[in-house]
Amino acid sequence: MxxxxxxxxxxxxxxxxxxxENFIxxxxxxxxxxxAILExxxxxxxxxxxxxxxxxxxxLPQELxxxxxxxxxxxxxxxLGEIVREKEFENIGGVLFDLGMSSWHLEESGKGFAFSRDELLDMRYDRKSPLTAADILNRFPAAELRNIFQNYGQEKTAGKIAAAVERERKKKEIATAGQLAKIIEREAGARRWRAxxxxxxxxxxxxxxxxxxxIEKGIPAAFEIIAPGGRIAVITFHSGEDRIVKNIFRDFCRSGKAKTVYPKPMAPSEAEINRNPRARSAKLRVLEKVLAAEERNANDNQHYEQKNKNPGKKHCFQF
Ligand SMILES: C[S@@+](CC[C@H](N)C(=O)[O-])C[C@H]1O[C@@H](n2cnc3c(N)ncnc32)[C@H](O)[C@@H]1O
Structure with missing residues (x-):
């Protein structure tokens, strides 16, 4: 797909x-x-x-x-900051973050992202990252697994599933998505195990x-590299990541350096959800950088001083 x-x-x-204009x-x-942006x-x-x-x-296809x-x-x-400097990428109109994974990850990567495919539980976007999903399941204490399932998944049977993982891995290492899916099915029950x-x-x-x-480092890095008027658009897919984005945006707005473009996050239409069920939990938040009050004052002062340096010319100062 x-x-x-x-x-x-x-x-x-x-x-x-x-x-x-250039975009990131x-x-x-x-x-x-x-x-779509390039068009x-x-x-x-x-x-x-x-x-x-x-x-x-x-x-990716060759032509892309x-x-x-x-x-x-x-x-x-x-x-991001380093990348932009290294590539000497300038005239940036805006930055996009579409968080999470793509359908390619679920269906073609072979990295164990989907519970319906019996693949090895890897889940690393970057194969150089130190721990695979299987490493975490087999090595972390049950209490830590419970926290991960609770905090990053908001799963109400987190404790039961963590305890079951601990029991199962004593018998046999948990290596595949299929093994983990079976544990979840047993613990969460037939009616809600897929969720x-x-x-x-x-x-x-x-x-x-x-x-x-x-996310916590990437969005502020994007804010640093855009000019006033530049925008950051972030698409999130669950409440945990949306909360982080909302708080980062709120802090920038409170500091007077930014404003949100829409009063509320945008959600997909029913037609989009019917076409693409993966969109159902998506939210789009957009932030625009503005000139902070101190920078505006500094700019005004600079402007004033420059005009005053040239007393020969008589004209009104324009701020
Ligand atoms: C939802 S998909 C983006 C889909 C894209 N907007 C499109 O239309 O095809 C998210 C992508 O971000 C990548 N990704 C996840 N975390 C990342 C990170 N920290 N830095 C760069 N890419 C990341 C994933 O590998 C995945 O390919």
């Missing part, structure tokens, strides 16, 4: 790309959002395409890999990839 970009029209409208896609995935920034606007999963990048206006970087957006499995798999993925830490 191909990845269908979520909230595509809403995201492009919010970023408002114009011909010649911090989570390139299959490139759906980037291509609006033709003929010269470029995309800095960051993607943490090197295998996802190498599985060779797109003349896309600069690819295989890295995490946590290093529970989705939450437990999500929690493991977040832990394996330190997703929350990357």
């Amino acid at each position: 191909v990845h269908i970009p979520v909230l595509l029209n809403e995201t492009v409208a919010a970023l408002n790309p114009k011909p010649g 896609d911090c989570t390139f995935g299959r490139g759906g959002h980037s291509l 609006r920034t033709a003929p010269q606007g470029r995309i800095l395409a960051i993607e943490r999963d090197a295998e996802s990048l190498s599985a 890999k060779e797109h003349p206006r896309i600069v690819f970087v295989g890295a995490s957006y946590v290093d 529970a499995a989705a939450r437990i798999f999500q929690a493991l993925r977040i832990q394996v990839n330190c997703e929350f830490e990357h």
Whole structure:
């Protein structure tokens, strides 16, 4: 199944790309959002395409890999500041974060992201990350597993499932998605085991990839590199990540350095959810950088001093 970009029209409208502007896609995935932005920034606007999963990048179609206006970087957006400096990427109109994983991860990566596929439980976007999902399941104390399932999955049977993992791994190492799915089915019951499995798999993925830490560092890094008027659009898929984004945006707004573009997060329409059920929990938040009051004052003073340096010319000062 191909990845269908979520909230595509809403995201492009919010970023408002114009011909010649450059944008950063911090989570390139299959490139759906980037291509829509490139249509609006033709003929010269470029995309800095960051993607943490090197295998996802190498599985892209050749013509996309060779797109003349896309600069690819295989890295995490946590290093955004450094990446932008290294690539000398300028004139940035906005930055996009479409969090989580793509349909490619679930269906083609072979990394054990889906509870319905009996693959090895890896779940690392970046194979250089130290721990796989199986490492965590087999090595972490039950109390820590419970916290992960609770905090990153909001799963109400977190304690029961953690205890069952601890019992099972004494008999046999837990290596595959199928083994974990069976444990969850036994503990959560036939009626709700699929919902529970989705939450437990999500929690493991977040832990394996330190997703929350990357969001907490990546968004402020994006804020640093955009100019006043530039926008940051973030699409989240569950309450844990949405809370982080909401709090970061709130702090920027309180400091007077930014404003939110919409009073409430945007959600997909019913038609979109029918077309693409994966969109059902999505939320889009958009922040715009503004000139902080001190910077405005400093600019005004500079302007005033410059005008005063030239006493020969008599005209009104314009602020
Ligand atoms: C939801 S998908 C993006 C889909 C994309 N917008 C599209 O239309 O095809 C999220 C992508 O972000 C990547 N990703 C996750 N965490 C990342 C990080 N910290 N840095 C860079 N990419 C990351 C994932 O590997 C995945 O490919």
